[in-house]
Amino acid sequence: MSVPLAPRSRTPLPEAPAPAAGVWPASTRVLPGGDLAVGGVPLAELADRFGTPSYVIDEDEVRARARAWRAALPTSDVAYAGKAFLSRAMIRWIEEEGLHLDVCSAGELELAALAGFPAERIVLHGNAKSPDDLRAALRLGVGRVVIDSTGEVARLAALVPPGARQRVLVRVVPDVAAGAHAAVRTGVAGQKFGLPLTGGEAEDAVARVLGQHRLELTGLHCHLGSQITGLDPYVTAVRRLVPFLARLRERHGVTFPELDLGGGFAIPYREGEPTVDPRAYAERVCGELVLQCARFDLPVPRLTVEPGRWIAGPAGVALYRVLAVKRTGERVFVAVDGGMSDNPRPALYGVRYTVRLVGRASGEAPRAMTVVGRHCEAGDVLAEDVPLPGDIRPGDVLAVPASGAYHVSMASAYNLVGRPPVAAVSGGRARLLIRRETLEDLRSRDMGD
Numbered sequence: 001m002s003v004p005l006a007p008r009s010r011t012p013l014p015e016a017p018a019p020a021a022g023v024w025p026a027s028t029r030v031l032p033g034g035d036l037a038v039g040g041v042p043l044a045e046l047a048d049r050f051g052t053p054s055y056v057i058d059e060d061e062v063r064a065r066a067r068a069w070r071a072a073l074p075t076s077d078v079a080y081a082g083k084a085f086l087s088r089a090m091i092r093w094i095e096e097e098g099l100h101l102d103v104c105s106a107g108e109l110e111l112a113a114l115a116g117f118p119a120e121r122i123v124l125h126g127n128a129k130s131p132d133d134l135r136a137a138l139r140l141g142v143g144r145v146v147i148d149s150t151g152e153v154a155r156l157a158a159l160v161p162p163g164a165r166q167r168v169l170v171r172v173v174p175d176v177a178a179g180a181h182a183a184v185r186t187g188v189a190g191q192k193f194g195l196p197l198t199g200g201e202a203e204d205a206v207a208r209v210l211g212q213h214r215l216e217l218t219g220l221h222c223h224l225g226s227q228i229t230g231l232d233p234y235v236t237a238v239r240r241l242v243p244f245l246a247r248l249r250e251r252h253g254v255t256f257p258e259l260d261l262g263g264g265f266a267i268p269y270r271e272g273e274p275t276v277d278p279r280a281y282a283e284r285v286c287g288e289l290v291l292q293c294a295r296f297d298l299p300v301p302r303l304t305v306e307p308g309r310w311i312a313g314p315a316g317v318a319l320y321r322v323l324a325v326k327r328t329g330e331r332v333f334v335a336v337d338g339g340m341s342d343n344p345r346p347a348l349y350g351v352r353y354t355v356r357l358v359g360r361a362s363g364e365a366p367r368a369m370t371v372v373g374r375h376c377e378a379g380d381v382l383a384e385d386v387p388l389p390g391d392i393r394p395g396d397v398l399a400v401p402a403s404g405a406y407h408v409s410m411a412s413a414y415n416l417v418g419r420p421p422v423a424a425v426s427g428g429r430a431r432l433l434i435r436r437e438t439l440e441d442l443r444s445r446d447m448g449d
């Protein structure tokens, strides 16, 4: 059942609330008439031009966020985790801002090569790298391959051409539980990534790498998890990793020039939610690293961090058009033209988002509504109990901020809806980075027999 249109309000419209800082790109402005502009471009105009659902990414926000990490850690390497969002333009921005790049497949790696990203600044991850992944890494000359299992050591070494040496890190598990959801906690035992510090697996892998003359071990890697809201887990990891480095020196006579502590830095999806400040990270985590190295009389390794979400997330806004409004009992469902195919995160991790009507002002008081997608699952919910104006109606455009990470990169073709386009905005102009996946794209994969 559709909700009848609300009568037009005759009283002056109340001023639209300011978009919450940190949740929306810093360039976001409220326009007269109720729309929002991001990067100087009205969102409703973008919805008309590129269609819906679509994703908007603020180039200047991405660049500013990349610079924030670089400025906080001037003597470290900052590797953007491409799994959060990757396109050739994004790779170029990251390259121009002086970052490194973390990839986890031949696909991500080939895109980076196509965009001209220097291979030396690339680190390849993966708990199950295919022969194609490893061959692509060696062919393109990636800077580091992160060993994730003991068996991988000989497998990689066997592919390195005679006379060459591949630099590698060994991924270890410091047994630190951190991250917003069990599915993204990778710093603990009992999950698939890395090699536990306790129990001998990590040391065994280190010994195997040291025994391979075609591999050069430059250090350790660990990644605790994702959407980590505080710094304590990183400090604890350092307190466990440095004694392990001291043990490796004692038993194998080696010290390493590098240490990669991964990413995982939280962003706010709703007003008031916590984030991680790169300067605070530099002070506390780098401070702890210096302290622990001094304690064990070890040289301080060059640090790498791998922020993904923190750089891309707050730069992105998803745009949807309302297709139907339905009241059932006490609940109002607002159904839009996207859903779990472009944003599986609420279904996977129970994430709660901010939603805002754009393109027009409304004088109606807000009420709690549930924004749902168009897919064939009752769990296809984008945002539960979000305040939206009572006169919300089909044709309205809804904007969802903090959508720049792990939406487009995790999008699927469920129900053959087609993945949405991505447009970049900057300085009042918009351009298409990734076009919409068309029905023809989808149909052409079906061989017909």
Ligand SMILES: Cc1ncc(COP(=O)(O)O)c(C=O)c1O
Pocket (backbone or CB within 6 Å): 081, 083, 084, 102, 125, 223, 225, 226, 227, 262, 263, 264, 265, 306, 307, 308, 309, 310
């Ligand atoms: C090895 C590695 N590094 C970096 C990241 C980036 O994480 P985030 O986007 O939470 O910063 C991930 C994903 O969690 C990862 O697996």
Ligand SMILES: N[C@@H](CCCC[NH3+])C(=O)O
Pocket (backbone or CB within 6 Å): 083, 184, 226, 227, 345, 349, 405, 406, 410
């Ligand atoms: N995909 C997750 C994060 C996992 C990070 C990848 N290692 C998310 O959307 O929050």
